[in-house]
Amino acid sequence: MIEKIEIKKTLKAGKNIWEEGTILDRKDGPFPSDILEEVRLNRGTVEVIERSEGISIGDIPKIVVDNSNPTKVSNIITNSNVEIKSQPVVLRRRKL
Amino acid sequence: MPRGKADIPELRLEVLQNFITQFMSPPDLMLMNLFGSSPSPSSTVKWESMRGGRGMTPFVAPGSPSPRTAPFGIAQHIAEAAYWKEKMYFDEEFLNNLRKEGTEGEYLDSKTRLARELAGLVNRSNRRKEWMFAQMIFNNGFNYMRKGGYMSSVDYQIPSDHRVTLAGNARWGETAANIIGDIRDAKRKVKEDCGGKINYAICNSTVLAMLADDDTIRELLQKNMFGEGNLFGSGGGNDFVEANANVIARLLDIPNIAVYDEMYEIKSWITSTLSGGSSTWVSVQDASDFTAFETVRIHNNTTGAYEDRVILSVDTFTNQLQIEYPTDNSYKAGLDSVAMRKYFVPDNKIVFMSTSIDGEAIAEYKQAPFGLGRQYGLQTDKHEEWDPEGIFIRVRDKGLPILYHRDAIYSIEVATTAAASATSTTTTSSSTTTTTTA
Numbered sequence: 001m002i003e004k005i006e007i008k009k010t011l012k013a014g015k016n017i018w019e020e021g022t023i024l025d026r027k028d029g030p031f032p033s034d035i036l037e038e039v040r041l042n043r044g045t046v047e048v049i050e051r052s053e054g055i056s057i058g059d060i061p062k063i064v065v066d067n068s069n070p071t072k073v074s075n076i077i078t079n080s081n082v083e084i085k086s087q088p089v090v091l092r093r094r095k096l
Numbered sequence: 097m098p099r100g101k102a103d104i105p106e107l108r109l110e111v112l113q114n115f116i117t118q119f120m121s122p123p124d125l126m127l128m129n130l131f132g133s134s135p136s137p138s139s140t141v142k143w144e145s146m147r148g149g150r151g152m153t154p155f156v157a158p159g160s161p162s163p164r165t166a167p168f169g170i171a172q173h174i175a176e177a178a179y180w181k182e183k184m185y186f187d188e189e190f191l192n193n194l195r196k197e198g199t200e201g202e203y204l205d206s207k208t209r210l211a212r213e214l215a216g217l218v219n220r221s222n223r224r225k226e227w228m229f230a231q232m233i234f235n236n237g238f239n240y241m242r243k244g245g246y247m248s249s250v251d252y253q254i255p256s257d258h259r260v261t262l263a264g265n266a267r268w269g270e271t272a273a274n275i276i277g278d279i280r281d282a283k284r285k286v287k288e289d290c291g292g293k294i295n296y297a298i299c300n301s302t303v304l305a306m307l308a309d310d311d312t313i314r315e316l317l318q319k320n321m322f323g324e325g326n327l328f329g330s331g332g333g334n335d336f337v338e339a340n341a342n343v344i345a346r347l348l349d350i351p352n353i354a355v356y357d358e359m360y361e362i363k364s365w366i367t368s369t370l371s372g373g374s375s376t377w378v379s380v381q382d383a384s385d386f387t388a389f390e391t392v393r394i395h396n397n398t399t400g401a402y403e404d405r406v407i408l409s410v411d412t413f414t415n416q417l418q419i420e421y422p423t424d425n426s427y428k429a430g431l432d433s434v435a436m437r438k439y440f441v442p443d444n445k446i447v448f449m450s451t452s453i454d455g456e457a458i459a460e461y462k463q464a465p466f467g468l469g470r471q472y473g474l475q476t477d478k479h480e481e482w483d484p485e486g487i488f489i490r491v492r493d494k495g496l497p498i499l500y501h502r503d504a505i506y507s508i509e510v511a512t513t514a515a516a517s518a519t520s521t522t523t524t525s526s527s528t529t530t531t532t533t534a
Contacts, residue, residue, distance in 0.1 A: 009509075010256045012281070013266035014274060020256040034264030043512055045261050 002026065004050035005035060011045055023049070124358050125222055127229035127440065132298075133495070135472050139177045141462045144170055147255070150291050155329035173498070175250045177464030178240040180224045181492030184213055184229065186465040188485040198324050212477075218493040221474055225461070225493065230440040232459070232497045233298070233447055234507060239384075247412070252499045254507075258285065261509040268306040273308045279348055282448045282506040289503040292450025292458075297345070297353045299446040300439050301336040303510060304355045308339030316347055323347065350448070356441045362386060363435045367415070368392070370427040376419050380434055383415040393438045394423055401425070407436070444511040450504045456521045458501040466494040 011018045013034040018024070024031055028089050038046045130419040136142075147169035154163060231238035236259060237251040264271040283294050299307075307313060308327060317323030327343045334341060334355050345353040364380040378394070386392065388409050395402045405419035417434070451458060463472040473495075479488045499505075 009261045010259060011263040012260040012278070012508075014272070014277065015261040015281075017257065017260070020261070034266065037264035041512065045263065 001052045002031065002039070002048050002050075003052050004048070005031060005039065006047045007035075007045070008047055009045045011035070011038065042048045112459075125226045126354060126356055126358070127233065127298075128222065128226045128461065130229070131457050131459045131461060131497070133463055134179065135406070136462040136464050136495075139179075139464040139494065140174060141177050141464060141498060142172070142174050143462070143500065144172050145253070145483050145500055145502050146170055146290075147501075147503050148290060161221050171253070171502075173253075175496060176242055176248060177462065177494050177496045178228065179466060179492070179494045180221065180432060181490060182217065182220070183303070183490040184217060185481075186210070186213075186489065191485070191487065213493075214489065217476075217489070218474065221491050221493050222274075225495070226358070226440060227360060229459075229461075229497050232446055232499060233449070233505060234442055241384075248380070250496070252502065254499070254502050254505055255289075258289075258503055258506045260507070262511075267512065268303075268310070274312075275307065276312055276348070277510060278510075279350075279448070282508065286448065286450055286506050290450070290453055290501055292453045292501070292504045294448045294450055294506075295351045297348075297350050297358055297446060298441060298450050300357050300441040300443060301334050301355055302342075302443045303446050304334055304339055304341055304353075305337045307341075307344050307508065308337060313344065313347065319344060330423045357439065358441075359437050359439050361435060361437045363433055366394075366427050366429055366432045366434060368429050370423060370432075372424055372426040373422050376422055377436060378417045378419060380415055380417060382383055383410050383417055384412050386410050386417055386436050387438065390436050390438055392417060392419065392434050393426055395433050395435065396425065396427060397408075397432050398428075443495050445507055445509050447505060447507040449506070450501075452506055453501050456500065458504040459497060459499045461497050464494040464496065466492065 005024045007018045007020055007024070010020045011034070011089045013032075016032065016034070018032075018035065024035060035046060039048060146167070151165070151168055155164075156163065190206060190209070193208070209477045224528060228238060232252055236254045237249055239247050239249045262268065262273075262278070262399035264270075266278075267273060268275055269276075286292050286294055314327065317325070317327045323343065327340060328338050333339055334357075336357065337355075341353040341355045345351065362385040364382050364386075366378060367381055368379040370378055378392075380386075387503070388407050390407055391404050392407050393402050393404050403423045403425065406422065407417050408420055409418040410416075411418070449458065465472060467475065474491065474493045476491050477488060479490070481487065
């Protein structure tokens with residue numbers, strides 16, 4: 001995950017200006033989409049100067065699943081970006 | 097019957113100098129003719145530049161002393177003048193043809209050739225001067241060789257907020273492009289920072305096409321809006337893009353939009369064998385003027401065949417060019433060559449400027465003295481060789497463009513060039529790079 005981006009050339013998108021030498025930090029808010037586009041294009045206008053090694057458990061928003069409703073649980077799995085190799089037997093189990 | 101070379105009228109110095117002065121101001125080179133020139137007392141050029149400078153005298157109580165003031169935003173700069181020269185050899189066969197009697201055709205051919213070669217030399221020298229102006233305006237500086245082979249860089253210190261690159265989808269031609277808004281911002285920035293009114297915009301035909309193809313500009317130029325319906329096809333169009341830049345200039349209220357498509361060409365010999373299908377590094381005699389993301393043409397001078405490759409990086413220390421992928425054929429050292437053509441004005445930039453502030457030109461060319469006679473400006477001389485008999489003709493010049501008002505220029509990088517999409521990094525390694533400006 002990108003933590004810090006340094007602006008190597010003064011960038012302009014509409015009225016937004018990011019001056020050369022500015023360092024954008026993820027802690028100050030999400031990176032502007034135009035800056036992320038520059039990262040993707042890799043044309044020397046920005047440089048990613050810090051990345052985090054991995055995602056810690058604390059960074060992932062907690063999802064509370066109510067397993068009383070099998071259809072609801074199934075929908076959550078379908079709509080999320082989680083691949084389940086085996087049948088989610090435990091999640092489908094009804095309350096005793 | 098005259099036998100010495102001194103008797104050949106076409107090779108007398110005053111005649112050579114006359115040839116040179118005939119080509120002094122080539123009409124196709126625009127940037128070097130945009131500003132004036134003056135002599136510098138030494139080859140170390142000193143100048144002061146200004147930012148802002150619209151102060152106002154303060155109120156003071158009657159009977160109290162005047163507060164002391166000094167000009168704001170003044171910076172002093174110092175840089176060594178750049179020096180460039182080259183010579184061309186004319187052998188005895190050519191000289192004999194020049195004075196052969198009774199063969200009017202050959203005589204005229206030789207004179208024509210001499211004139212053509214001299215014009216070529218002068219144009220090459222002037223293109224170097226033009227290149228320096230282009231680098232100052234579009235790239236904020238350039239590198240050049242100093243005494244002892246050291247590479248220097250001159251940095252004109254145009255403020256970074258006057259050199260903007262459009263980001264993401266705001267690039268011209270993309271979904272969020274706002275060309276008129278970007279030009280308004282440029283006008284306002286220059287006006288607020290130095291008080292100048294933008295009177296010149298310079299781009300090449302690639303950027304003109306972006307302006308002419310913009311939906312907003314086209315809509316405004318329709319007959320039922322603010323235009324006369326003459327953006328295209330009414331005469332006065334650009335050589336490559338049919339659009340008339342003057343129509344856009346009137347809409348944007350910029351007195352001059354110069355669409356400048358002049359190019360320069362760099363050639364160099366290959367110095368070690370380039371193996372087809374394997375090597376991606378080309379060794380050349382001099383790599384200093386080649387630039388990354390431009391197309392280089394590799395010539396087989398025996399067969400006349402060639403291959404084009406994009407340069408990914410330039411190593412000026414080892415004189416090597418990295419190309420995107422290997423050539424299909426092999427090329428021989430010392431026999432085959434590479435060539436690169438490039439526009440003085442980049443394909444993806446437009447510059448707006450106010451050419452004078454309060455009646456003073458924002459830039460100037462400083463001529464520096466050179467040679468034993470402290471000559472100024474473009475000069476030519478000759479040197480005779482005894483064996484093999486022949487003559488060298490030399491053209492040389494020394495000077496530096498300087499910028500007095502750093503905030504009167506505003507450049508926008510409006511797009512990504514096609515070649516720049518080839519992803520890589522430039523490795524211009526040189527252990528002798530120094531910066532000479534303050």
